[in-house]
Amino acid sequence: MAVPIITFENVTKRFGKVVAVDNVSLSVEEGEFFSLLGPSGCGKTTLLRMLAGFEMPTEGRILIDGQDVSNIPPNRRPVNMVFQSYAVFPHMSVAENVAYGLKIEGVPAPERRRRVEEALDLVQLHGLADRKPDQLSGGQRQRVALARALVKRPRVLLLDEPLSALDAKLREQMRTELCTLQEKVGITFMMVTHDQDEALALASRCAVMNRGLLQQVATPNDLYEFPNSRFVADFIGSVNLFEGVLAVDEPDQAVIRSADLAADIYLDHGVTGGRGTTVWAALRPEKIELSKYVEGVGPPVIDDAPAGSNSVRGIIRHEAYLGSESTYEVEIPGGRRLKVLRSNLTRWDQEDFSLGETVWLSWHACSPAVLLS
Amino acid sequence: MEQSWKSARGIFAAALALPLFWLVVFFLFPLGIVWLYSFGENRGLTDIALTGTLSNYLRALEPLYLKIFVKSAGIAALTTGLCLVIGFPVALAITFAPPKAKGWLLMFIMLPFWTNLLIRTYALIAVLRNEGYINQSLRAGWGLANGLATRLGQAPLASFQPVELLHNNFAVVLGLVYVHLPFMVLPLYSALDRLDTSLLEASLDLGAGHLRTLFRIVVPLALPGIASGVLITFIPALGAYLTPDLLGGPDSQMIASVIERQFKRANDWPFGAAMSFLLMYLTFIGIAIQGALSRKSREPG
Numbered sequence: 001m002a003v004p005i006i007t008f009e010n011v012t013k014r015f016g017k018v019v020a021v022d023n024v025s026l027s028v029e030e031g032e033f034f035s036l037l038g039p040s041g042c043g044k045t046t047l048l049r050m051l052a053g054f055e056m057p058t059e060g061r062i063l064i065d066g067q068d069v070s071n072i073p074p075n076r077r078p079v080n081m082v083f084q085s086y087a088v089f090p091h092m093s094v095a096e097n098v099a100y101g102l103k104i105e106g107v108p109a110p111e112r113r114r115r116v117e118e119a120l121d122l123v124q125l126h127g128l129a130d131r132k133p134d135q136l137s138g139g140q141r142q143r144v145a146l147a148r149a150l151v152k153r154p155r156v157l158l159l160d161e162p163l164s165a166l167d168a169k170l171r172e173q174m175r176t177e178l179c180t181l182q183e184k185v186g187i188t189f190m191m192v193t194h195d196q197d198e199a200l201a202l203a204s205r206c207a208v209m210n211r212g213l214l215q216q217v218a219t220p221n222d223l224y225e226f227p228n229s230r231f232v233a234d235f236i237g238s239v240n241l242f243e244g245v246l247a248v249d250e251p252d253q254a255v256i257r258s259a260d261l262a263a264d265i266y267l268d269h270g271v272t273g274g275r276g277t278t279v280w281a282a283l284r285p286e287k288i289e290l291s292k293y294v295e296g297v298g299p300p301v302i303d304d305a306p307a308g309s310n311s312v313r314g315i316i317r318h319e320a321y322l323g324s325e326s327t328y329e330v331e332i333p334g335g336r337r338l339k340v341l342r343s344n345l346t347r348w349d350q351e352d353f354s355l356g357e358t359v360w361l362s363w364h365a366c367s368p369a370v371l372l373s
Numbered sequence: 374m375e376q377s378w379k380s381a382r383g384i385f386a387a388a389l390a391l392p393l394f395w396l397v398v399f400f401l402f403p404l405g406i407v408w409l410y411s412f413g414e415n416r417g418l419t420d421i422a423l424t425g426t427l428s429n430y431l432r433a434l435e436p437l438y439l440k441i442f443v444k445s446a447g448i449a450a451l452t453t454g455l456c457l458v459i460g461f462p463v464a465l466a467i468t469f470a471p472p473k474a475k476g477w478l479l480m481f482i483m484l485p486f487w488t489n490l491l492i493r494t495y496a497l498i499a500v501l502r503n504e505g506y507i508n509q510s511l512r513a514g515w516g517l518a519n520g521l522a523t524r525l526g527q528a529p530l531a532s533f534q535p536v537e538l539l540h541n542n543f544a545v546v547l548g549l550v551y552v553h554l555p556f557m558v559l560p561l562y563s564a565l566d567r568l569d570t571s572l573l574e575a576s577l578d579l580g581a582g583h584l585r586t587l588f589r590i591v592v593p594l595a596l597p598g599i600a601s602g603v604l605i606t607f608i609p610a611l612g613a614y615l616t617p618d619l620l621g622g623p624d625s626q627m628i629a630s631v632i633e634r635q636f637k638r639a640n641d642w643p644f645g646a647a648m649s650f651l652l653m654y655l656t657f658i659g660i661a662i663q664g665a666l667s668r669k670s671r672e673p674g
Contacts, residue, residue, distance in 0.1 A: 054574055074577045087575035091593045100589075101579035152579065 003066040005030045005188050006051065006156060011060035013046050013212075020046040022212035023060070028156075028205075033182050033189045035203035037196060039235070043212040044192045048158055051190065052081050065155060080149035081158040084165065086141045088133045094120070094144050095129035101152045119151035122181070139170045150185060159191040163198055175201055196236050200224065208232050224284075229373045233282040240283045240338045241371075249275050255309070256281050256370070262333050266309035268365035273372060280371040285327065285341035287367040292351060293358040304365040311362035314338065319355055328353065330361055411646035421642060429647030438631065438648065445628040446655075448542070448617075449610035452549040456557040456606050457599065459550070464561035465591075468568070479562070482555050490552065494619050497548055501538040501620075508535040540622035548616040553609060557602045564598020565591070597667050604663045608656050628652060 004027035013021040021043040028034045036044040049055045050062060053074030061068050069077055080101070089097050098116045107115070120126050123143035133141055142162065149157055162178065163171045179202055182189050193199050199206050200220040208215040208223065208231075216228045227233035230241060242265065244258030249271055256265040256279060265281050273279060291300045299311040317337060318329035321344075328340040338361060342353075353359060411429055413421045432438070467478045485493060500506050515533040523529050538544060568591065576586040592599075614629035621627070628648065635645030 052574075052578060054577075074574070075580045075582055079578075081575070081578045083571045083575055085569060085571050087569065087571040089572060089575070089590060100576070100581075104580040104585065148575075148579065 002030065004028060004063075005032075005065060006034075006190065007061075007063040007066075008047070009061045009063065011047070011050065011057045011062060013043070013050060013055060014058045019212050021050070021057075024209075024212075024214050025060075026207060026214060026217060028188065028190065030188055031186060033179070033202055033204045034191070035199040035206045036190070036192045036209060037199040037203075037206050037235075038194065038209035038215075040194055042209040044194075044209050045160060047209070048081075048160055048190065048192045051156070052079055052158055053077050078155040079158055080152050080154040081160065082142070082145045082149050082162055084161040086145040086165075088136075088141050088144050088148070090133050092133075093129065094125060094131050094133070094136070097133070097144050098147045098151050101148065105152070115151055116147075119147040122150065122184070123147045138166055139174065142166070142174070146181070150181075150187070154187065156188045156190055159189060161193055162191060164193070164195070171198075178202060200236070208235060210235070225369065227282065227369055227371065230280055230282070230371050233280075233369060233371060238285055238339055240285065240288070242281045242283070244279060244281060246271060246273055246275050246277050246279055249273065254370075256368075260332075260334055260336050261312060263312050264309040265368055266305040266365050267368065267370065268304055271370050277372075281368040282371055283338075283363060283368045285339040286325075286343075287363055288338065288340045289362050290328065290330075290340055290342055290351075290353060291360045291362065293360055299360050300362050302362055302364060310365065311360055314359060314361055316353055316355055316357050316359060319353070326353075330359060332361070407642075407646045408650060410643050411650050413643045413646075415641060415643060418640070429643045430651065432644060433648045433651055441626065441628050441631055442651070445611055448546060448549065448625075448627060449607050449613075451546055452553060452610045453557075453603055453607045455546070455550045456554050457603065460554055460557035460561055460602065461599075463554075464558050464565050467558075467562050468565040479559075482558050482562075485552075486555060490615055493552070494548060494616055497544075497551065497620065498539060501544055501547075503535040503537075503539070505538070507538060511536060539620065540625075542621070542625045544620040544622075545617045545625045545627070548620045549610050549613055552613075552616055553606045556606045556609065560598050560602040560605065561595065564595045568594055600663050600666055604659055608659060611655070612652055 006026075006028040008024050008026040011021055011024045012019065024043075024047065036047060038044045046055060050057055051064075053069070053072065057070070061070060063069065064078060089100065092100065095116055098119050099112055102112045102115060116129070117126075120129060123146050125140065125143050125147060128136070128140065133144065136144065142165075159178075163174055166174060175198065178189075191199075191202065200223070203220060205217065205219055206223055207217045210231050216223060216232045218226070223232060223236050227236065233239045233241065242256070242258040242260050244256040244261070244265065246254060247257040247264065248255035251270045252268070254267040254269065254271045256267070258265065258281065271279065289300075293313060298307075299313070301307070302310050312332050314330035314332040316328050317331045320327045323344070325341055325343045328342065329337045330340055331337050340361065409423055410421055412425050412427070413423045414426060414428075416422045433442075463482070467475060467482075470478055498505070502508070512533050512535070515530070519530045572590055572594070573586055576590045577583075581589065612629050613627060614633060617625060617627040618630050618633075621630075629652075632645050632648045632652075635641045635648065639645075
């Protein structure tokens with residue numbers, strides 16, 4: 001396998017007594033759109049700034065293209081950054097901003113002009129070359145920052161919360177554009193974000209961080225469906241978590257018994273851990289099915305779980321209609337409220353669930369994710 | 374603010390009345406009288422006839438006085454330049470100092486303000502005069518060197534001649550720089566402190582070294598602060614009276630001393646008034662230039 005383009009080797013960063021990044025090891029392959037995801041203060045920005053050279057690791061090494069960059073100052077690293085505030089130079093025109101890095105490199109004027117023009121075309125800013133930054137919108141300023149970094153042809157483009165300062169509509173649009181841009185230039189992107197939607201939509205791989213620790217590194221799909229901890233399950237999307245013990249643990253099936261839930265959670269696969277271990281079952285709202293409760297009739301039949309498991313009765317306590325889908329909060333015996341999401345598949349929904357109604361909640365044997373920590 | 378002064382005229386007027394009264398009676402009115410005097414002629418010892426003559430101004434522009442005007446402007450410009458060169462690194466250092474140290478450093482810059490100017494100037498005299506601390510140290514050094522020379526069998530050195538540090542242009546510029554440095558550092562600091570540090574990081578990120586970042590990013594963006602620092606250093610330096618009067622020699626008098634002499638010893642108030650107002654017109658021109666510059670830098674495009 002080729003040498004990873006970025007490698008963090010046991011990197012720790014302390015600010016005084018505060019540990020911002022705690023023994024992180026991570027490698028990123030060439031051409032990836034890699035995202036660092038986590039709540040604010042989790043150390044993701046510090047990790048990015050160490051890569052750019054603005055912070056030095058307290059311990060460990062950072063390699064770019066297999067080369068230790070510990071002693072290389074930011075102005076000689078083959079990476080360029082798009083800052084959260086964009087940091088577009090206010091006293092220079094758009095073209096001067098983009099040309100700044102090339103001028104320092106000593107690129108001759110004709111080539112410089114050509115490359116600046118190319119970069120501005122790439123981010124769709126042709127015609128605005130002579131504008132000053134205060135005549136640009138937020139989205140345009142960000143494009144200047146992108147062009148200014150990309151024109152240097154960096155090995156890795158670093159993006160610090162690139163979309164956080166844009167309004168919702170523009171954010172959506174820039175998301176798609178960043179994706180196509182990365183495909184077009186083929187440069188490795190490394191993005192920091194606290195917005196899980198952004199990370200899931202853009203990244204080919206994500207690292208989830210919490211309190212300086214790397215929690216999980218996986219594709220967006222795996223992060224969502226196969227989280228490795230309660231933190232990741234809870235941070236990515238919304239989830240119903242049940243603490244319980246393994247009552248049955250066999251190679252092809254397992255049962256989790258939770259004090260919060262009237263029914264057993266039946267799984268059609270084994271769990272590493274063994275009987276009696278405390279585990280957590282994570283059940284996503286969209287994987288819970290709602291059905292009408294009829295007096296005297298038992299729970300709906302689930303084709304892959306034995307009767308009596310994987311379904312509970314509850315009362316709808318809250319309902320929110322969101323257009324494409326509706327969300328419900330359903331109170332189950334014991335008082336807990338579960339989040340349930342239901343797609344509005346038809347325009348005249350036959351089963352109109354209303355507030356205060358008693359319903360069945362059921363799920364398939366493959367739906368819950370089992371978490372050991 | 375929802376409420377503008379228009380909706381609360383009464384309160385606004387009441388708050389303004391006293392300071393306005395003070396300014397009019399004790400500042401504008403006397404200033405007006407002096408301005409009128411500048412168009413007058415001396416009649417006897419105390420009487421001044423307001424004849425509307427321009428002769429006072431014409432006399433002030435005679436080579437003898439014009440030379441002092443030019444010299445004053447030169448000394449003030451040199452002072453301002455030195456303040457800028459010394460003050461910029463100081464302001465930069467305070468800007469990037471740890472937050473805890475910032476307050477202390479700013480206080481050290483302000484500290485001289487809390488001491489009377491006269492006392493500070495006499496302290497400088499104590500340092501600079503022939504028997505001052507500098508010359509005493511030099512004399513001690515000279516004595517040591519002399520002792521060393523005789524011990525090594527060399528001929529004894531000539532007797533020590535104190536270095537003339539006081540009562541010359543050097544002392545005046547030194548004193549003016551010392552007094553006016555805070556006027557330069559504070560506006561520079563406030564301009565630099567507002568600078569977005571991510572701009573500096575962006576410059577480094579794009580390959581620029583620290584020096585290039587300083588001259589291509591920091592200085593251009595601090596230009597409004599530099600302009601106001603230059604102005605509020607230059608104006609008081611131009612009209613400085615105490616410092617050149619006490620530290621200067623016969624050849625280093627500045628315009629303020631000449632004006633003072635007209636009002637006191639020469640008893641020629643009209644001429645003194647004309648020179649005062651010439652100084653004021655120069656100041657107005659300076660402020661107008663600075664205003665035009667800052668307006669231009671604020672204009673987009």
